Amino acid sequence: MTSFLLADVRPWGGAAVDIRVVDGAISDITPTGPAGGSGVAADQQRIDGRGLLALPGFVNAHAHVDKSWWGQPWVSYGGEATTQGRIAHERAERDKYGIPSVAGTQAVLREFLRHGTTATRTHVDVDLGVGLRGIANVHEAAAALDGAVDIEIVAFPQDGVLRRPGVLELLDQAAAEGATSIGGLDPASIDRDPVGQLDALFEIAARRGVGIDIHLHDRGDLGAFQYELIAERTVQAGLHGKVNVSHGFALGELPPARRAEMVDQLGAAGISWTTVAPVNSAPLPWREMRTAGVAIGLGTDGIRDLWSPYGDGDLLQVARQFARLHGLRADEDLTYAIELATTHAAPFVHRENHGLTPGARADIVLLDAENVPDVLVRAPRRELVIAGGQVVVRDGELQA
């Protein structure tokens, strides 16, 4: 069923409407009549929205769906708690858990759907051990779900780039075969050559016409210096709107004047930012970033992998954590956090139109909530989830 009438729902908590879905897309939206959900053609199915609040499907702008042990017996955390320690631990242990796998990826994507996420940008490990197998797995898992979760892939050199000869060629091959972006990882602290890694990544991106989405954990001035290198190269390569920094913890830590200059430089270069809103991280200067045009995306990061046992794939929890971390309390600011998880995230999955509007893919989440701030602070159960016109969740439960 990808054509139906979703009757009597309240988009963003507003007045009740009927949403007509045809061939997996929203075709039109009309006020719900006094009888509720009138206007059903005889040959068309009707879903009763019961006056629930409707939001666009959530967009997870930073995930790692390829390497979770979700669905397997509990894996106790091990290894050393540093970035390098986690990388080594993962490479040593992943075979034991059959990581990466199609089944594991599919388990994660299903959990995303259960929580209302209908599109995700996912980093997928590319290294000398797994080659491009992880990417193939993700494509296969997504196809097995009939494309319910719309996927954008970043070929991610989790084990380093320059320090692992052969990885650049894998990234180049991934870009040639359809990855939308190539990734990078701490050019200074992991590869020990920030200019070298960045030049190599930008060379591939410019030649292949793909984007770059780079993990940058480095703090303070070392982090900031690499943001500058990235901004300079983005302008030189003409990649405005195609480069993203993931994590970027240093930005919130910079002294105000330096931070303001940096935000302007990022905005001018058309660089976006994704955050998983870690507790105990420095808040981002989100108002200044909004003014400067630096788009912010929210992500879950990995869930249940060899890096961390945390994560449940619920982007609403990330939005709430973002809101608390940034001290948001006014209704319009609480609503902004939900926009980051939905409409504002469209660029992270290369959508022109992601929202409850005609022409958009029919990605719709229904929640039993009074208004959008109420959604944010309670993160209630997803009553109904529609993904690409398919009903994938009813009463909080995944459908077969």
Added chain:
Amino acid sequence: MTSFLLADVRPWGGAAVDIRVVDGAISDITPTGPAGGSGVAADQQRIDGRGLLALPGFVNAHAHVDKSWWGQPWVSYGGEATTQGRIAHERAERDKYGIPSVAGTQAVLREFLRHGTTATRTHVDVDLGVGLRGIANVHEAAAALDGAVDIEIVAFPQDGVLRRPGVLELLDQAAAEGATSIGGLDPASIDRDPVGQLDALFEIAARRGVGIDIHLHDRGDLGAFQYELIAERTVQAGLHGKVNVSHGFALGELPPARRAEMVDQLGAAGISWTTVAPVNSAPLPWREMRTAGVAIGLGTDGIRDLWSPYGDGDLLQVARQFARLHGLRADEDLTYAIELATTHAAPFVHRENHGLTPGARADIVLLDAENVPDVLVRAPRRELVIAGGQVVVRDGELQA
């Protein structure tokens, strides 16, 4: 029904047992037989635990159940975002929302139950406007729920103590009438007289034989100085084990050497600590506090009141946030966070025995989880909640 057999549950994720409940208390615990839940006397009811994981009821060690607008239409956040601003805003606006009220308190307590909280220490506003009416409301609301939520009351001078002549007398009266503790509030930054407020509170506590639970938001050295004043007076007044600091943000912020001395002083004085684990607060030195015998309790703080629109009353979410804030990842540490929300919190509601053990009040939460770390990181639905021997939640839904 307060006598029954709860069959086939896994306490703390261990082997399956049958828990016999008689007159609202756990009477005995036996391994589940091969048939599952054998040993039911003919006159006794049996509840099928379906092999679910069982925990003791959650203990919320820091709540404000008297002044929420939970259950009312959404109230947009207003007023100035400082402690003094929030106090003034609340006093100016509360009448408009009928705060405090029995119905509002009951709505909060029911939400606590839905999430598995069966005991709470709650601060209740006592001031020149409401007098002791808030305390009476809480008693009435708790009684209307047949005592399902076991309540311990702190008479809380939210509007200040010395600066509001008459409040000390109200605290004294509350102590005489059964409040287990009297509260205090930022003796320096609100009352402008730390020694004066503390001396007055300790005089009442020593004379009435009650405890003290003091809100302390002050940071840095000003916060630490007041911890010292409190520790000195606790020792002098012989109130070992009866004094608690709520929030105490400064403790995590002190330089390591000063912090270590402070933790030792707090432990020697028998002072405990409650935290709501705010994102972006300095982590507590919890290992050192454990060694020194400084008990830590977890609380939700207020939910949906005129201070903040946040909060859903789910203590598991607080435990998870505590765990993330403190970087807990090993299984034993994730389990510790759950212990803070359950067994370790017994002193905060003056229980000798709070756990899944014979003699304890039958406060039991069932969850569909593999093990205790899985409970912490997913905070899944509460399948069944038993409070004082009453089944109050089934399949995640509150019973009438």
